Amino acid sequence: MEVVLAYVVGALVTLAVLLLLRRSLVSVVVGLLVLGNAVNLLIMTMGRLTRAAPPLVEAGAVLPEEPFANPLPQAFVLTAIVINFGLLAFSLVLTASARAIAGTVDPHELVGPEDTPPARVGGAA
Amino acid sequence: MTDDLLLALPLLLPLAAAVTVMLTRGLPRLHGPLNVACMAALAAVGAALLARVHDGAVLVTFLGGWRAPFGIPLVADALSVTMVLVTALVAGCVCLYALVDVPPRQALVYHAVTPVLVASANGAFLTGDLFNLYVWFEVMLMSSFVLMALGGEAPQVRGTVKYMATNLVSSTLFLAGVGLLYGLTGTLNMAELAARVPALGQPALVSVVAVLFVVAFGTKAAVFPLFSWLPASYPTPPVATTALFAGLLTKVAVYALLRTFTLIFVHDVGFTHGALLWIAGLTMVTGVLGAVAQDEVRRLLSFHIVSQIGYMVMGLALLSPLALLGAIFFTIHNILAKTNLFLIGGVMARLGGSFELKRLGGFYRAQPLLAGLFLVPALALAGVPPLSGFWGKLLLARAGLEAAEYAIVAASLAVGLLTLYSMMKIWSQAVLPAAADPARPPAGPVPRAQLAAIGVLAASTLALSALAWPVCVVLGRAAEGLLAPTAYIEAVLRA
Amino acid sequence: MALVLVVAAGFVAAALAPWAARHETGRRWLGPAAGALALLLGLALLLLARAAPEITLPWVPPLGVELALRLDGLGLLFGLIVTGVGAAVLVYGGAYLHDDPLLGRFFGYLLAFMAAMLGLVLADDLVTLFVFFELTSLASYLLIAHEHERREARAAAQQALLITTAGGMCLLVALLLVQQTAGTLRISELRPEVLREGPYLAILVLVAAAAFTKSAQAPLHPWLPAAMAAPTPVSAYLHSAAMVKAGVFVLARLSPALGGTPAWTALLGAAGAVTAVAGAWLALRETDLKRVLAYTTVSALGLLTLLLGVGGRWGAEAFVAYALGHALYKSALFMVAGAVDHAAGTRDVLALRGLAGPLPALALVCGAAAWSFAGLPLSLGFVGKELAYEAALLAGGDLLVGALVVAVGLASAGMAAAACLVAVRPFRPRPDLPAAEATQRAAAHPPAPGLWGPPAACAAVGLVLGVLPWLLDPLASWAAGSITGAPVAAHLEAWHGLTPALGLSTVSAVVGVGTYVAWDHVRASAPLRALGAVLDQAPARAYDLALAGTLRLAGWQTRTFQTGNLRDYLAVILGTLVVLGGLALLRVPALDLPAREALPARDWLVVVLLVLAALAACAPPVRFATIVALSIVGYAAALVYQSYGAPDLALVQVLVETLVVILFVLVLADLPLPARARPRGLRAVRDVAVALGAGAVVTTSMLAVLAAPFDDKLGRWYAHNAVELAHGRNVVNTILVDFRAFDTLGEVIVVVVASVGVAVLLRGVLRAAPEPVAGPVPQGGVA
Numbered sequence A: 001m002e003v004v005l006a007y008v009v010g011a012l013v014t015l016a017v018l019l020l021l022r023r024s025l026v027s028v029v030v031g032l033l034v035l036g037n038a039v040n041l042l043i044m045t046m047g048r049l050t051r052a053a054p055p056l057v058e059a060g061a062v063l064p065e066e067p068f069a070n071p072l073p074q075a076f077v078l079t080a081i082v083i084n085f086g087l088l089a090f091s092l093v094l095t096a097s098a099r100a101i102a103g104t105v106d107p108h109e110l111v112g113p114e115d116t117p118p119a120r121v122g123g124a125a
Numbered sequence B: 001m002t003d004d005l006l007l008a009l010p011l012l013l014p015l016a017a018a019v020t021v022m023l024t025r026g027l028p029r030l031h032g033p034l035n036v037a038c039m040a041a042l043a044a045v046g047a048a049l050l051a052r053v054h055d056g057a058v059l060v061t062f063l064g065g066w067r068a069p070f071g072i073p074l075v076a077d078a079l080s081v082t083m084v085l086v087t088a089l090v091a092g093c094v095c096l097y098a099l100v101d102v103p104p105r106q107a108l109v110y111h112a113v114t115p116v117l118v119a120s121a122n123g124a125f126l127t128g129d130l131f132n133l134y135v136w137f138e139v140m141l142m143s144s145f146v147l148m149a150l151g152g153e154a155p156q157v158r159g160t161v162k163y164m165a166t167n168l169v170s171s172t173l174f175l176a177g178v179g180l181l182y183g184l185t186g187t188l189n190m191a192e193l194a195a196r197v198p199a200l201g202q203p204a205l206v207s208v209v210a211v212l213f214v215v216a217f218g219t220k221a222a223v224f225p226l227f228s229w230l231p232a233s234y235p236t237p238p239v240a241t242t243a244l245f246a247g248l249l250t251k252v253a254v255y256a257l258l259r260t261f262t263l264i265f266v267h268d269v270g271f272t273h274g275a276l277l278w279i280a281g282l283t284m285v286t287g288v289l290g291a292v293a294q295d296e297v298r299r300l301l302s303f304h305i306v307s308q309i310g311y312m313v314m315g316l317a318l319l320s321p322l323a324l325l326g327a328i329f330f331t332i333h334n335i336l337a338k339t340n341l342f343l344i345g346g347v348m349a350r351l352g353g354s355f356e357l358k359r360l361g362g363f364y365r366a367q368p369l370l371a372g373l374f375l376v377p378a379l380a381l382a383g384v385p386p387l388s389g390f391w392g393k394l395l396l397a398r399a400g401l402e403a404a405e406y407a408i409v410a411a412s413l414a415v416g417l418l419t420l421y422s423m424m425k426i427w428s429q430a431v432l433p434a435a436a437d438p439a440r441p442p443a444g445p446v447p448r449a450q451l452a453a454i455g456v457l458a459a460s461t462l463a464l465s466a467l468a469w470p471v472c473v474v475l476g477r478a479a480e481g482l483l484a485p486t487a488y489i490e491a492v493l494r495a
Numbered sequence C: 001m002a003l004v005l006v007v008a009a010g011f012v013a014a015a016l017a018p019w020a021a022r023h024e025t026g027r028r029w030l031g032p033a034a035g036a037l038a039l040l041l042g043l044a045l046l047l048l049a050r051a052a053p054e055i056t057l058p059w060v061p062p063l064g065v066e067l068a069l070r071l072d073g074l075g076l077l078f079g080l081i082v083t084g085v086g087a088a089v090l091v092y093g094g095a096y097l098h099d100d101p102l103l104g105r106f107f108g109y110l111l112a113f114m115a116a117m118l119g120l121v122l123a124d125d126l127v128t129l130f131v132f133f134e135l136t137s138l139a140s141y142l143l144i145a146h147e148h149e150r151r152e153a154r155a156a157a158q159q160a161l162l163i164t165t166a167g168g169m170c171l172l173v174a175l176l177l178v179q180q181t182a183g184t185l186r187i188s189e190l191r192p193e194v195l196r197e198g199p200y201l202a203i204l205v206l207v208a209a210a211a212f213t214k215s216a217q218a219p220l221h222p223w224l225p226a227a228m229a230a231p232t233p234v235s236a237y238l239h240s241a242a243m244v245k246a247g248v249f250v251l252a253r254l255s256p257a258l259g260g261t262p263a264w265t266a267l268l269g270a271a272g273a274v275t276a277v278a279g280a281w282l283a284l285r286e287t288d289l290k291r292v293l294a295y296t297t298v299s300a301l302g303l304l305t306l307l308l309g310v311g312g313r314w315g316a317e318a319f320v321a322y323a324l325g326h327a328l329y330k331s332a333l334f335m336v337a338g339a340v341d342h343a344a345g346t347r348d349v350l351a352l353r354g355l356a357g358p359l360p361a362l363a364l365v366c367g368a369a370a371w372s373f374a375g376l377p378l379s380l381g382f383v384g385k386e387l388a389y390e391a392a393l394l395a396g397g398d399l400l401v402g403a404l405v406v407a408v409g410l411a412s413a414g415m416a417a418a419a420c421l422v423a424v425r426p427f428r429p430r431p432d433l434p435a436a437e438a439t440q441r442a443a444a445h446p447p448a449p450g451l452w453g454p455p456a457a458c459a460a461v462g463l464v465l466g467v468l469p470w471l472l473d474p475l476a477s478w479a480a481g482s483i484t485g486a487p488v489a490a491h492l493e494a495w496h497g498l499t500p501a502l503g504l505s506t507v508s509a510v511v512g513v514g515t516y517v518a519w520d521h522v523r524a525s526a527p528l529r530a531l532g533a534v535l536d537q538a539p540a541r542a543y544d545l546a547l548a549g550t551l552r553l554a555g556w557q558t559r560t561f562q563t564g565n566l567r568d569y570l571a572v573i574l575g576t577l578v579v580l581g582g583l584a585l586l587r588v589p590a591l592d593l594p595a596r597e598a599l600p601a602r603d604w605l606v607v608v609l610l611v612l613a614a615l616a617a618c619a620p621p622v623r624f625a626t627i628v629a630l631s632i633v634g635y636a637a638a639l640v641y642q643s644y645g646a647p648d649l650a651l652v653q654v655l656v657e658t659l660v661v662i663l664f665v666l667v668l669a670d671l672p673l674p675a676r677a678r679p680r681g682l683r684a685v686r687d688v689a690v691a692l693g694a695g696a697v698v699t700t701s702m703l704a705v706l707a708a709p710f711d712d713k714l715g716r717w718y719a720h721n722a723v724e725l726a727h728g729r730n731v732v733n734t735i736l737v738d739f740r741a742f743d744t745l746g747e748v749i750v751v752v753v754a755s756v757g758v759a760v761l762l763r764g765v766l767r768a769a770p771e772p773v774a775g776p777v778p779q780g781g782v783a
Helices: A002-020 A025-046 A071-102 B003-023 B028-053 B078-098 B104-126 B130-149 B154-185 B190-200 B203-221 B229-233 B239-263 B269-292 B297-318 B321-352 B368-381 B388-402 B406-431 B448-466 B468-483 B486-493 C002-020 C024-049 C073-096 C103-122 C126-144 C151-182 C192-197 C200-214 C223-229 C232-241 C245-258 C262-285 C289-310 C312-344 C360-373 C380-394 C398-423 C437-444 C449-467 C469-484 C500-517 C526-561 C566-586 C601-618 C624-643 C647-668 C681-706 C713-726 C731-739 C741-768
Strands: B059-062 B073-076 C054-060 C065-070
Touching (some): A002 A025, A002 C566, A002 C601, A025 C624, A025 C647, A025 C681, A071 B130, A071 B154, A071 C713, A071 C731, A071 C741, B003 B059, B003 B104, B028 B073, B028 B078, B028 B104, B073 B078, B073 B486, B078 B104, B078 B468, B104 B239, B130 B154, B130 B190, B130 B239, B130 C741, B154 B190, B154 B203, B154 B229, B154 C566, B154 C681, B190 B203, B203 B239, B203 B269, B229 B297, B239 B297, B269 B406, B269 C566, B297 B321, B321 B368, B321 B388, B368 B388, B368 B406, B388 B406, B388 B448, B388 B468, B388 C151, B406 C151, B448 B468, B468 C054, C002 C024, C002 C054, C024 C073, C065 C103, C065 C126, C073 C103, C073 C232, C073 C449, C103 C126, C103 C232, C103 C245, C126 C200, C126 C223, C151 C192, C151 C223, C192 C200, C200 C245, C200 C262, C223 C232, C223 C289, C232 C289, C232 C312, C245 C312, C245 C469, C262 C289, C262 C398, C262 C526, C289 C312, C289 C380, C289 C398, C312 C398, C312 C437, C360 C449, C380 C398, C380 C449, C398 C500, C566 C681, C601 C624, C624 C647, C713 C731
Antiparallel strands (some): C054 C065
């Protein structure tokens, strides 16, 4: 499964990048979501996947039943999912406010005076 | 006071301040002074920590009492403590400046989120765990999103969009790198990584992972060619926000680069640090050229941030005690000078009504004190001796010559000349000429709090210049600690 | 310690000057007080000279940098020039700018400059020397831009600073190379034989570059005539007597360590000769008194460089006498030019005539100074020039002697002509012509004593020393000894007898006077115009072009990288990942892929679903189906987690994914959907390449890592200790809330701050909402 997932993650990354490079902030956010999912799968794969029991300790036992899944990547991914959710919620609303305030969600149009490169520069002091 | 508490305070103090601000919503006049006081206390904590680690000692505390590598350690060495101290100093000055600069509608959020930003930076400086570093980076990112978007006008929205998308991508790459490193070594404790990576015997494979870190931290540090988001977004929020970002955010990423590329990714130096050297040179050149081309104070200064990051990366890439000392010295110098320049730019815009160079003027005659205060960070940044930037540049140039990397030395000095040119551009286009509208010279009084903030930062730059000796001694130990991290590793793993 | 005080006194006085200038009394006495201070410092140097003090204070020991000061002959010579001429100029400056509102700052800069100059000439540590070298450039910048509301003044100041700082950068590299080679920064400890082992030529060229920019050697000189935009006291002090001499001073200072080689002689001799001749003759094109003087200063600096190149006892003696003589007469002439300007309202030679009538005192002073300028007998200028001829005649090799003699002769002739132009033409009584407007104005505005007294003092000292040059013998011996590095018993004479040098002097004086007589024709003659085009306009234009080229490059580069388009920024970031990652992967030895395990059909199904859903989500445009596909991606991932022992993760994933869908629907409901869907052309190719590359890099990296063995000791430790240490049965939970609770704290903060951010943004959205939605909403979707 690990090898297959390596290819799956690669495919997800490719698709995510395609989304990121689209002409819409909505696509960018979708891309970020897909990318986040890809990296979560990457972390799980890196902790090596075993078709095993969840790392739970039965009542009365001190150790979980072998073989059990590696709990650490699960903890990492849980943290990452929640963090990602916070950031994505913000970016989604930011997209909405780009629409409402800047009037567009097209990166080509989200160019303001702060981006305008100087057309011609005067030399002297 | 126990070490454990002392090490936790850089996080606890600002978080407590943030919570207090949220809880006392009805007392808005309290918030600004509270934050200033909090940063002052933080500076005291930083000084106390520095007194403990200045001789090369490493302090460690394990949160919740779980030993490394199972729990997350907070590690204080000379580098991280110096960063904490400087952060407190500039954040304090920015909070002082912000006492009179934040619109009332934005004040609550500004005062609540700024300490969170500081806490997250401190978390990044002190943590000894790579995944935890990711978490604090995300906290920092989230807080900076909110601060940047706070104005709520179109420019802030446009800026935040670019900032958000590029930095989220880089964070995701960071996380992917963390995942790969965990898959390779089975640990994310930085001290243990330092011990385990060489044992893998696969330097080329580790370098593949290192690339993810270069791109992730490089984007956040705004190095060539990943920097475009910075000049596109930093000029958009209010000055009190930009100044803090300018001083802090990119430098946290530089810190992360310094830490990881001395502790973990040092076994394939020809590839990793060779790439970093190219990045350093191109960053300083493109950044300063960008600055030279600008006619607006904030944009000009934003490009300068990029250029100066190149010097810090140069020190890292050369990877000698002298070079790392130069990189750290330069980082501190730059945080102080750059924050101050943004604050001064803010005051100038407040008095002159614009950030455009050609609409400003008359400061030399009407505001001699402000003009004088501008010269301190401006000349320091340009590396005019004997100010702090000169010592940083001297250290780096000497390190470069010792490594026989003549091209980077030549580039760094040529960039210094262009830096001088661009600082002079502000001086001779906005400070010296007569006011654009002779009937309205920028004669109004500068608010005392803002003048105090600028004065404190200028004094800090002067102090750093005058105290180059002791600073070099302490930072020299920090640099040696980075190059030979036995003390760090042992403190964490055998504590 | 006394030396430190001598240097520090000027800086302290500089800090006090603006404060003193706030009161009328202070303003009136600022000039005399500062002048007295300068004289006092000069006197202190003289008194200290016998003891030849040295002091070394640690500055930045980790870098080997010391604050080392040492008073030797060369330092004393230049120290006396700096304080002596400084005293005159400071008194003069107080009178010249008496009604300037920025008088305090002006004196602050001038005094700081004097202190920096003293630091420079006393420095015995290369970094100390460099620091003061740069400070003089900075003071010069601030002073040239004194009339800060004039655009030309600012441009000239900028040019001077850029050129001299570029030279400073060379000096910095040179001193680092010296330190690397010799292991010390102490100038008095440098050994020539050690330096010649190292990168000698690089050091020499870099030091020379620094000195040539600072001392305005052709073709790097155009900043100096431009710097005449500064107030006249600045020209008299910085740009004739003091700062521009810092360059030749550095050469003299390092000549024991670097001098005496063929490369040294060739480089300095050639640059000096060209500069000496060009400067003197270029001066004759000018009609502004200050610019005439500026070009002859260039010439004099060339002569000094040439003398250092020739070296030896005669070169050193001539250098000492000429440096002192030039400082005295040139500063006096500048001050006279300023006084003429004050009185007559112009400095244009063509507009000035017959000034001796209304301004007799100035005429006398000008004549006395110009006497020395022209190198006529019984002046210090004459002594210096005779010695220069001697040095040239004694240089080895016929060709060299010939070249040097011609250079010194041509330079002297040009200077003699310029001296007449400055001193004779404006002042000579012209009863045959009607009184010029300027003359009438001068009669009505007689200069204050403060404007003619100081130059008179300078000119008088020059004449006295010209008649009694042996008074200088001790100083000249000591200073020449410092330059050659061996003891010299100098003996300066007012009259050398009928020597070949005297003959050459006579010839050059005659040629000079002849040139002056024919000046109206010479001024616009073709050879002079050609000289100007090659050595003056060309370098000035090169500077402009370099600046403009840099700015154009800057503009182009900024437009290229800073497109303002988020897509480009993201493509660059991901493209960098692909390129660097690809390079790194190429270096990894052949991959040893882990064995394929048989996958149950269920897993295949989930995986295929995952990829297909992602593909669907990727298909433009974004619409409701996209969101459904997106959620399927999330749910499929949850299924993977579920079947590999992570039920909690699966649960949270489903929960979060559902929330995301809800959010998306809320936000998307109101979005307009641009008509153009797909990227086209090069951008599309780029996007696909980057996307495929990124996927390939990630997959390959993962496979490479998977091929290595994995150490899951951490996971096992948590599982084994969850119950005992953390009292939890769900190991993942114990990690989150106990072992790694610090991560969870950060996670909570992110969510809290995010909610604050969402609230902030929504406030803005709601504020903007009442606006009617502009434009039609196309039918398609967002791409």
